[in-house]
Amino acid sequence: MPDRLTYLDHAATTALRPEAAAAMAPWLGERFGNPSGAHRVARAARQVVDEARDAVAATVGCRPGDVVFTGGGTEADNLAVLGVHAARPGPVLCSAIEHEAVLSPVALVGGATVAVDRRGVVDLDALAAALTPDTTLVSVMAANNEVGTIQPLPEVAALVRRRAPSAAVHADAVQAAPWLDLPDLVAGADLVSLSSHKLGGPQGVGALVVRPGTPLRARALGGGQERELRSGTHNVAGIAGFAAALTATRAGRVETAERVRALRDRLAGGLLAAIPGATETGVERSGRLPGLVHLSLPGIESEPLLFLLDEAGVCASAASACASGAQTRSHVLAAMGVVPDRAAGALRLSLGWPSSDADVDHALAVIPAAVARLRKAAA
Numbered sequence: 112m113p114d115r116l117t118y119l120d121h122a123a124t125t126a127l128r129p130e131a132a133a134a135m136a137p138w139l140g141e142r143f144g145n146p147s148g149a150h151r152v153a154r155a156a157r158q159v160v161d162e163a164r165d166a167v168a169a170t171v172g173c174r175p176g177d178v179v180f181t182g183g184g185t186e187a188d189n190l191a192v193l194g195v196h197a198a199r200p201g202p203v204l205c206s207a208i209e210h211e212a213v214l215s216p217v218a219l220v221g222g223a224t225v226a227v228d229r230r231g232v233v234d235l236d237a238l239a240a241a242l243t244p245d246t247t248l249v250s251v252m253a254a255n256n257e258v259g260t261i262q263p264l265p266e267v268a269a270l271v272r273r274r275a276p277s278a279a280v281h282a283d284a285v286q287a288a289p290w291l292d293l294p295d296l297v298a299g300a301d302l303v304s305l306s307s308h309k310l311g312g313p314q315g316v317g318a319l320v321v322r323p324g325t326p327l328r329a330r331a332l333g334g335g336q337e338r339e340l341r342s343g344t345h346n347v348a349g350i351a352g353f354a355a356a357l358t359a360t361r362a363g364r365v366e367t368a369e370r371v372r373a374l375r376d377r378l379a380g381g382l383l384a385a386i387p388g389a390t391e392t393g394v395e396r397s398g399r400l401p402g403l404v405h406l407s408l409p410g411i412e413s414e415p416l417l418f419l420l421d422e423a424g425v426c427a428s429a430a431s432a433c434a435s436g437a438q439t440r441s442h443v444l445a446a447m448g449v450v451p452d453r454a455a456g457a458l459r460l461s462l463g464w465p466s467s468d469a470d471v472d473h474a475l476a477v478i479p480a481a482v483a484r485l486r487k488a489a490a
């Protein structure tokens with residue numbers, strides 16, 4: 112076992128916040144109840160779920176009644192794409208760097224992707240060219256999970272309104288929610304996805320915000336929960352933890368983002384200085400999520416590097432969690448035009464709310480030495 116563990120994979124999942132654990136504890140113990148029932152035990156559970164709607168609404172800037180709880184970000188994204196398509200079949204578009212939870216359902220309904228530029232920012236000219244008056248859905252993430260690029264959502268929404276007035280706009284805000292002020296950013300989006308475990312809540316809970324008038328047909332059919340949009344007995348403990356994590360995130364968001372941004376800048380600067388040939392991928396740091404460093408390290412492959420880092424107690428990834436191991440080339444880097452040679456040595460380090468100076472010190476002590484070792488072995 113290494114002496115110290117430094118977790119730099121918060122974009123994959125982050126630690127449970129103590130506020131979330133405390134909110135969940137009673138519902139994993141003495142309290143229980145099906146929120147759909149009528150008696151007092153059921154009503155008490157329903158109250159927890161309804162209070163949680165307020166927490167989502169405050170984070171996104173929507174009405175509590177617009178919130179549909181789901182089993183996570185993937186389910187929220189699937190419901191947005193497949194649900195709009197089922198309600199109003201027609202051409203669907205998404206950016207080329209969406210998470211697979213959007214890309215796969217868009218592919219399933221025969222949709223198309225829109226190019227991004229070298230920084231990972233959606234190409235508004237390409238979007239304008241792809242939109243037609245009969246487009247029914249456009250999905251563009253608020254911020255990317257691999258390189259952290261923040262997308263110009265207000266411009267995207269305004270463009271869609273002009274060119275395809277009846278299209279719904281969906282924003283996957285799963286990665287943006289821990290860091291950015293969402294209400295302005297997603298004001299033009301009809302559908303917004305969130306995931307609890309990216310901001311310190313439990314895994315397996317999320318939400319889709321559905322603004323009034325958005326055409327949407329349920330995917331999960333059954334008891335008619337969540338305004339008939341997502342059947343299934345509520346995960347009351349999970350929803351309580353999600354709400355507590357949202358509230359804690361909102362209360363400390365600005366300070367946490369500033370503190371983590373400074374840590375990130377020290378980490379990125381230190382690695383660039385210590386590793387010859389290393390470059391940062393994508394947009395300038397101000398256009399990126401505060402917790403994300405994405406490096407391209409020529410002359411090495413991600414997989415053996417991740418192995419050495421893991422041995423030394425540094426948990427990192429090459430791309431998103433679903434593609435970690437770097438077996439397949441990242442679709443995000445490919446869309447950004449990163450050549451395969453540079454993409455092969457990709458390293459994503461993602462900091463989160465519990466990250467500290469000691470984490471950065473440890474990473475700076477371990478990563479350049481591991482890269483040097485691999486380069487020497489390959490020489």
Ligand code: PLP
Nearest residue numbers: 183184185210212256285286306
């Ligand atoms: N969307 C983005 C941008 C993500 O980063 C993730 C998580 O990896 C998801 C969706 C899926 O969320 P979940 O893990 O809650 O299913």
